[in-house]
Amino acid sequence: xxxxxxxxxxxxxxxxxxxxxxxxxxxxxxxxxxxxxxxxxxxxxxxxxxxxxxxxxxxxxxxxxxxxxxxxxxxxxxxxxxxxxxxxxxxxxxxxxxxxxxxx
Numbered sequence: 001x002x003x004x005x006x007x008x009x010x011x012x013x014x015x016x017x018x019x020x021x022x023x024x025x026x027x028x029x030x031x032x033x034x035x036x037x038x039x040x041x042x043x044x045x046x047x048x049x050x051x052x053x054x055x056x057x058x059x060x061x062x063x064x065x066x067x068x069x070x071x072x073x074x075x076x077x078x079x080x081x082x083x084x085x086x087x088x089x090x091x092x093x094x095x096x097x098x099x100x101x102x103x104x
Contacts (some may be wrong), residue, residue, distance in 0.1 A: 009031065060079065061081070062079055
């Protein structure tokens with residue numbers, strides 16, 4: 001199997017520093033500030049848009065009845081808030097190209 005290494009925060013900071021021509025400290029501060037801004041805006045407005053990438057969205061889940069898979073017993077699942085990330089269509093199409101529909 002191929003050696004699939006994920007980018008670490010350090011690797012992201014290093015890449016940003018190289019491409020923008022700033023030092024690693026400034027690039028790291030930028031990444032941390034962006035993360036803080038995303039959390040703050042999503043809490044406040046319910047949505048944070050990362051242009052060209054996607055959006056963080058806070059959603060409300062309604063209370064519902066579920067089942068315990070081990071016993072089959074019905075249980076109440078309370079309402080709660082969740083955070084979702086919606087990928088921009090352009091990013092999705094760049095990573096996973098859409099299937100071409102065959103002409104009839």
